[in-house]
Structures are given as C-alpha cells and as structure tokens.
C-alpha cells in the first residue's frame with residue numbers, strides 16, 4: 001500500500017457519490033492498516049451498496065460510529081472526534097508491532113478527512129439523512145420524556161447541538177430503556193415508617209461498632225431503602241457485600257415487623273467467577289451478621305430469609321444458546337422483589353438493558369461495584385456513567401436530613417449540595433473506608449495513588465490540569481512504597497525491547513532465555529512452583545475423596561499466584577507470555593507438555609459460558625492425570641462452587657485458553673494471593689489508569705509490577721478510559 005493510497009479527500013472537484021466510493025477505498029486501506037476494523041469498512045460498504053446516493057460524510061459517520069462501538073463506546077461523540085482528531089482515532093490501534101508505519105499513514109489520511117468537515121456540516125448532513133432519525137434535544141430536556149422510538153432508521157442522532165452523539169439504533173434504545181427504567185424506579189419512593197426502620201438500622205450498625213462518626217455503609221442502606229434503584233460503589237474490601245447483606249436484612253426485617261411474607265431476592269454477578277466469589281463472601285457476611293440487637297421477636301429467623309445463592313446475570317435472565325434473547329423479558333418478568341447485581345462495572349449496556357426489561361414494575365434493583373475498575377469488554381460503561389456523582393456525594397438537604405434522622409449522625413458538609421442536585425446522586429452511596437487492606441497498607445496506598453492519577457486527594461485529582469505531570473511525580477512515591485522494608489509491593493524492571501523480528505529469528509528454545517530477565521524468571525518460577533509441585537505429587541490412583549481434596553488444594557495453590565498482562569497480542573501480550581512461560585517451566589521440569597496441548601498442570605480459563613458442562617466464563621481449571629481402570633487419562637478439575645470438584649474431559653472443553661498469564665480484563669471479578677502485572681514497553685491506548693488500578697486491586701497479599709521504563713508507567717497513570725455515552729439523562 002502506498003502513502004498516496006491513503007491520502008486525503010478531494011472535496012471540491014468530485015461529485016459526492018464518487019467521493020463516497022473513494023472513501024470506501026480509503027477505508028479498506030485503513031482496515032488493512034489496523035486503524036479500523038474490517039467490520040467497520042464492510043458495514044459502510046453494505047450501506048453504500050444498498051444506497052449508492054449516500055454521501056461521503058454519511059459513509060464516514062457510519063464507519064466511525066461502528067469503529068467507536070468496537071472500542072466500547074456506545075455512540076460516536078462527534079464533537080470529541082472532531083476536536084481530538086488523531087488522538088481519538090488512535091484508540092483503535094491494536095498494539096501490533098510492524099503495523100505502525102501503515103497505521104500512521106492511515107491515521108493521517110483519516111485526520112485529513114475529519115479536518116475537511118466542520119460540526120455544522122455533520123449536523124446538516126446527518127439531520128437530512130434517510131439513515132438517521134434525529135433526536136437532538138436541549139440538554140435541559142426532561143429526563144422523564146417518554147421513550148420515543150425514533151422511526152426505524154438504523155442510526156439515531158441524539159445528544160445536543162453542541163454535543164451530538166451518533167448511535168446505532170439498538171444502542172440508543174438500550175440507553176433509553178435503562179434511563180427510563182432507572183428513572184421510574186427512583187421516582188417510586190416506597191413508603192417507610194422511619195421510626196421502626198431507624199431502630200432496625202441502629203440494631204445492624206450499633207454505635208460502638210462504627211468505624212467513623214458518619215458510617216457510609218449505614219448511609220448506603222438508608223439511601224437504598226428509600227428507592228427502588230440504588231448504587232453502592234467502593235474500592236476493594238470497602239464492605240459492599242457486608243453492606244448489601246445488611247440492606248437485605250433490613251428489607252426482610254421490615255417485612256417481618258409488618259408480618260408480611262418474605263421478599264423474593266435474587267443475587268447475580270456478570271461472570272461465573274464473580275458469582276462464585278460473591279457466593280463465598282455472602283456466606284462469610286451472613287456468618288458475621290449479628291442480628292441479636294434487632295427489635296424483632298425472633299431475629300434469627302431473619303437469616304433464613306436471606307439469599308445465599310448467586311447466579312450469573314445470563315443464567316438469571318435465562319440465556320438461550322446462540323440467541324441474544326432471554327427467557328425473561330418484559331412479557332415474562334423475573335419472579336423477584338429485589339435483584340442485586342455485584343461487579344456491575346462489568347455489565348455492558350446491552351445486558352443491562354436486558355436486565356432492567358426483565359424486572360417486574362415494583363422490583364428493587366441494587367447495583368454494586370467499583371466504579372474505578374475497567375468497564376465492560378462490550379460497549380458501555382454503565383456503572384461508571386451512573387456513578388458520576390459518587391465522589392462528591394451531592395446529597396440534597398432533605399436527603400441529608402433523612403440520613404441524619406436514620407443514621408443519628410450528620411452527613412459531612414462537603415457531601416451536601418443544593419435543592420436541585422441530580423436525582424441519581426440521591427440514590428448513590430460510595431463506601432470510602434477499606435476494611436480488607438489496612439488503611440495505609442502498601443497495596444491500598446498504591447491503588448489509591450493510581451486511582452487519583454498521582455495526586456494527593458480526590459479534589460486535587462478532579463482539578464488536575466496536567467495529568468502527565470502528576471503521573472510522573474507519582475512514580476517517586478510508588479518507588480518509595482516498594483522500597484519500604486517487607487513491602488508487599490514490588491517493582492520489577494524488565495527490558496521488553498525485543499522486537500518481533502528478533503523474536504522470529506530466535507529459536508524457540510533460546511527465546512525464553514533471552515527474553516525473561518533473571519529476576520522475572522525467578523518471580524515466575526517461585527510463583528508457579530507450589531501448585532506445580534502439588535500437581536506432580538497428585539496421586540492418580542487415589543480414592544475419589546482424596547483425589548478431590550488434592551485437586552481442591554491444587555486449585556487453591558493455583559490462585560495464590562497470577563500473572564496479568566495488559567494486552568493479548570504483541571511481544572509481551574498474554575498469548576506470547578503463555579507460550580514462553582510454558583517453555584520456561586518445561587526447561588525447569590515443572591511441566592512436561594511433550595508437544596501436547598493438554599498436559600498435567602496446564603491451567604485453563606473458560607472464555608465462554610458452557611451451560612452443558614455448568615462452567616462459566618472466567619472459571620479456572622487445572623489439568624491432572626488420573627488412573628481410570630487400567631489406563632492413565634487426563635481430566636480437568638474445576639471447582640463446583642460448593643466445595644467439590646467437577647471433572648471434565650479435555651476434549652469437551654471448546655472455549656478455554658492457557659492461563660499462566662491472563663489479561664487484566666479477564667481477571668475482573670477475581671482475586672489472587674500474589675498478583676503480578678506486566679506492562680508492555682511502549683505506551684498504547686489500552687494502557688490506562690483503570691487497567692492499572694484493576695490489576696493492583698486483584699492482589700490480596702502481594703503485588704508485583706513488571707515494567708520496562710518510567711515513561712510507560714507515567715503515561716499509563718495519566719491516561720483514562722473515556723467512553724462516549726448519553727447517560728446524562730438520569
């Protein structure tokens with residue numbers, strides 16, 4: 001491909017139609033260069049074939065809208081695209097070395113296309129397009145407006161004239177649906193007998209056990225009680241599960257007091273792994289729940305009314321194989337009075353829309369999650385968008401007074417706002433104190449520092465003018481945290497400059513030796529040795545009970561160390577790492593693959609739900625050899641979530657990958673004893689503060705950051721995930 005083939009449009013001489021054809025030619029080159037996806041180009045081409053009269057700008061809009069969806073945006077933010085030009089477009093680069101020159105050319109070509117049009121041109125063309133329904137509205141428009149179906153055009157132009165947003169129609173409908181359902185639930189404030197509720201609340205949060213004068217966990221319960229929709233957000237270990245169990249106890253306590261039947265409560269999480277983890281922490285929270293001080297005739301009865309089983313959101317909704325549609329939807333809603341979704345940051349806009357549609361009208365919906373974690377892999381960042389008031393509180397004076405009544409403590413002044421503070425803020429609670437990591441503990445310190453972009457306080461973070469400067473100065477603090485004696489945070493600098501060409505020239509056997517430095521090798525060998533030693537000691541002929549116990553032990557040891565990668569592909573992507581780690585472990589006799597895909601000790605990650613095998617996306621299993629009758633066979637051991645083992649034939653596992661290393665995205669919803677995160681050598685759009693924060697917060701006891709240079713670390717801290725959406729509605 002030549003430079004010329006990717007150059008800019010000639011807007012003047014040609015007719016619009018032939019410009020359209022030329023744009024598609026360019027788009028093909030852009031997709032070959034990795035700037036956009038093939039799908040984006042093909043979509044624009046499809047429309048052009050159907051409607052050859054489409055103008056260049058309409059085709060460009062289709063192309064960029066599709067490309068934006070591919071990067072997780074719900075819509076194309078036209079103003080941001082025009083303002084940021086290349087920066088915005090750079091988000092689509094898949095860090096694939098060797099592509100960069102072509103990519104730069106493609107990027108320059110696209111930039112020229114963008115610079116040829118002003119916002120007015122976009123608005124004019126899109127408003128007049130047969131492909132676009134126009135739903136532009138004034139920012140002040142009522143959020144209670146009924147859902148307008150916007151005809152049947154495949155695209156919808158929404159937002160405002162200053163910030164127009166172009167949607168593929170279905171994404172626009174998802175947003176409308178979610179907004180409408182949330183607004184409806186927030187407006188339907190249930191009747192509360194404040195005095196008796198206050199007594200129950202005081203019983204669950206006795207004064208002497210409160211960590212600080214104003215207990216945010218208690219406030220979260222109080223806020224959620226008065227609404228059919230609420231959000232509880234907070235970092236790891238801030239007590240989201242503990243709080244929601246108390247909230248559910250309160251709701252059932254109110255039922256008991258009023259001699260009503262128990263509420264039907266359903267608990268869900270987006271992945272099997274997250275559901276399994278929530279199952280464990282629910283069990284722990286229930287055990288710790290002290291109901292003795294509750295003003296009820298038989299307080300212990302309350303515990304029997306609390307749910308213990310968590311399912312995936314897909315299972316809850318009744319997913320159908322190979323279908324986007326669920327068993328439960330508007331015509332066949334869930335039988336539930338309360339639905340709680342944990343790890344809600346991982347729920348994408350499509351799944352959230354399916355969920356809210358499946359709720360009966362009076363059902364309460366509570367979302368829990370860490371707003372600062374990476375958003376869902378699919379389009380949308382629903383929790384992050386809905387949590388935009390969480391830091392500041394923004395409670396109206398009447399809500400602050402209500403909280404003071406119920407919690408017998410004043411809401412700190414900085415969190416109280418004016419009468420017209422947004423409705424969403426009144427149902428959002430942020431838990432601000434970590435009980436798992438010692439406050440001031442090194443991992444917690446590191447996570448907070450990264451989360452604030454290197455600034456000392458949240459207020460400074462919000463006001464930061466130069467994120468790069470803050471991020472650079474944060475590195476000295478990170479080094480100081482790691483340098484403390486016995487620090488659970490470790491920094492490991494590793495040269496990662498090996499180019500793809502060099503890798504190709506290196507034989508497989510010498511490659512690992514040259515690529516992993518001694519310190520990294522030592523880290524990996526120490527990390528994997530305990531579980532691989534247990535695999536080697538696994539007795540293939542043991543009785544089933546002993547066998548299961550040994551397998552459970554191996555799975556627990558496997559979770560003690562996990563390497564996380566920032567990207568999938570490239571020199572230091574997860575796929576390459578897994579291959580090289582296998583080679584390293586084989587050289588040290590810790591595994592014996594002998595050229596086979598399946599071998600004892602191979603850890604595998606489920607990449608899709610498999611309902612037949614009852615295995616969920618995110619489940620991790622370990623391959624083990626065992627004796628069956630007279631022959632040795634391989635079986636993969638997965639936890640069954642109830643303290644037992646599910647043994648699966650390797651040949652039945654179609655959607656698995658080796659997981660010595662996994663991506664940070666896949667690690668969401670999981671925790672590991674020692675977590676090591678590897679950042680690649682050069683900055684890329686995928687290296688963001690949210691990614692680093694998510695990686696750090698997977699660590700329970702130790703965290704190691706493997707990185708090449710300070711610059712990549714600084715740019716990772718400075719760069720934020722920004723996803724376009726129209727959730728300014730609630």
Ligand SMILES: Nc1ncnc2c1ncn2[C@@H]1O[C@H](COP(=O)(O)OP(=O)(O)OP(=O)(O)O)[C@@H](O)[C@H]1O
Pocket residue numbers: 211217234235236237238239240241242243281285288435436
């Ligand atoms: N108010 C509290 N006082 C003392 N300990 C608490 C309190 N709240 C929570 N904890 C403890 O802190 C730990 C973390 O709590 P919990 O699991 O509820 O947090 P979480 O926010 O749900 O965590 P995760 O990050 O795993 O989602 C638990 O051991 C819990 O018992």
